[in-house]
Amino acid sequence: MRIVLATRNAKKVPELRAILADAGVSAEVLTLGAFPDAPEVPETEPSFVGNALLKARAIAAHTQLPAVADDSGLSVDELGGMPGVLSARWAGRFGEGDQDRANLDLVLDQLADTPAERRGARFVCAAALVLPDGTEVVAEGVLEGRLLRERRGENGFGYDPVFVPEGETRTTAEMSPEEKNAVSHRGIAFRTLAKELAEML
Amino acid sequence: MRIVLATRNAKKVPELRAILADAGVSAEVLTLGAFPDAPEVPETEPSFVGNALLKARAIAAHTQLPAVADDSGLSVDELGGMPGVLSARWAGRFGEGDQDRANLDLVLDQLADTPAERRGARFVCAAALVLPDGTEVVAEGVLEGRLLRERRGENGFGYDPVFVPEGETRTTAEMSPEEKNAVSHRGIAFRTLAKELAEML
Numbered sequence: 215m216r217i218v219l220a221t222r223n224a225k226k227v228p229e230l231r232a233i234l235a236d237a238g239v240s241a242e243v244l245t246l247g248a249f250p251d252a253p254e255v256p257e258t259e260p261s262f263v264g265n266a267l268l269k270a271r272a273i274a275a276h277t278q279l280p281a282v283a284d285d286s287g288l289s290v291d292e293l294g295g296m297p298g299v300l301s302a303r304w305a306g307r308f309g310e311g312d313q314d315r316a317n318l319d320l321v322l323d324q325l326a327d328t329p330a331e332r333r334g335a336r337f338v339c340a341a342a343l344v345l346p347d348g349t350e351v352v353a354e355g356v357l358e359g360r361l362l363r364e365r366r367g368e369n370g371f372g373y374d375p376v377f378v379p380e381g382e383t384r385t386t387a388e389m390s391p392e393e394k395n396a397v398s399h400r401g402i403a404f405r406t407l408a409k410e411l412a413e414m415l
Numbered sequence: 416m417r418i419v420l421a422t423r424n425a426k427k428v429p430e431l432r433a434i435l436a437d438a439g440v441s442a443e444v445l446t447l448g449a450f451p452d453a454p455e456v457p458e459t460e461p462s463f464v465g466n467a468l469l470k471a472r473a474i475a476a477h478t479q480l481p482a483v484a485d486d487s488g489l490s491v492d493e494l495g496g497m498p499g500v501l502s503a504r505w506a507g508r509f510g511e512g513d514q515d516r517a518n519l520d521l522v523l524d525q526l527a528d529t530p531a532e533r534r535g536a537r538f539v540c541a542a543a544l545v546l547p548d549g550t551e552v553v554a555e556g557v558l559e560g561r562l563l564r565e566r567r568g569e570n571g572f573g574y575d576p577v578f579v580p581e582g583e584t585r586t587t588a589e590m591s592p593e594e595k596n597a598v599s600h601r602g603i604a605f606r607t608l609a610k611e612l613a614e615m616l
Contacts, residue, residue, distance in 0.1 A: 258528045260493060292461060294495030306524025308509035308517070323507025327459045
């Protein structure tokens with residue numbers, strides 16, 4: 215079976231391939247690199263699930279293959295659950311040049327007066343699988359944690375340098391990629407999705 | 416009777432004095448200008464009511480006079496109710512130089528992909544009165560509306576140029592100060608507070 219992962223980032227393939235294999239699904243994983251005419255799908259929905267479905271539907275329709283897409287971000291208690299679906303573009307125009315850095319600086323500034331007991335946050339990932347026949351499966355993964363006041367660690371990306379998972383003392387930027395995958399919201403969502411796919415097949 | 420308005424902005428006095436007079440409360444309204452040693456009260460609470468009470472309590476304790484304080488801001492549906500209590504410093508470090516302009520630019524960018532039917536928002540104001548004997552009265556005012564994509568009008572401040580109240584076609588920056596006071600969240604909160612004060616006296 216062939217599955218399209220709705221991303222142009224080939225680095226994401228090995229993780230999905232390993233997760234599918236662990237779930238007993240033998241599949242060839244393609245990316246959008248194999249479909250140069252695939253549509254760009256803007257992430258305009260107000261929820262992670264909505265955006266993941268939007269992308270998976272468009273790519274399944276275009277490729278006529280099972281399509282997997284995900285959307286993820288950081289949900290901060292003190293910010294009413296934001297940056298949420300806006301995590302990658304939270305700083306808007308002020309992120310030009312280095313969006314990742316500006317997004318994180320902005321969240322740190324917005325929480326400047328927030329004491330430790332109110333710095334709860336979670337990484338959330340929604341993964342969606344859409345089959346050409348219209349079948350849709352959605353899975354969500356959540357990693358609970360809290361936000362530091364200063365960056366620590368060089369791994370990961372985005373908000374990783376200030377995010378400490380529950381029960382951990384290190385930030386997700388201080389974990390190895392393998393350690394992070396084992397506990398991450400993205401890992402959880404994709405493993406759940408793979409399990410559901412295995413049951414369907 | 417003398418009342419302290421917990422602000423250093425003398426321009427806010429005429430509005431409160433007029434509202435108190437309308438409610439039948441005859442009071443001399445002072446500002447913090449009359450109390451140079453009054454403490455600076457950081458707005459660290461996660462709610463408007465919390466911040467208004469924080470300020471009113473501190474000023475009533477310091478002056479031994481009835482103290483009135485308010486906190487207000489913009490609550491945007493699509494941003495999970497934010498900027499909320501962070502309205503005046505939403506852009507953090509990116510607002511240096513012109514915080515008002517940067518805050519509004521940032522909200523416009525964050526809503527860039529948000530269609531008209533999801534652009535609901537409201538101005539919220541909490542006003543608190545604290546008496547030296549510990550009595551506390553809180554009132555909240557809300558002005559429902561929606562956010563435009565571009566600025567219109569030169570009056571007001573903050574988010575006024577993109578905010579259109581329900582049932583209006585103009586932004587609050589296109590209204591005269593008198594028109595805005597008549598419908599505004601701040602006007603509603605202060606009139607409610609004045610009415611409660613009148614009943615207490």
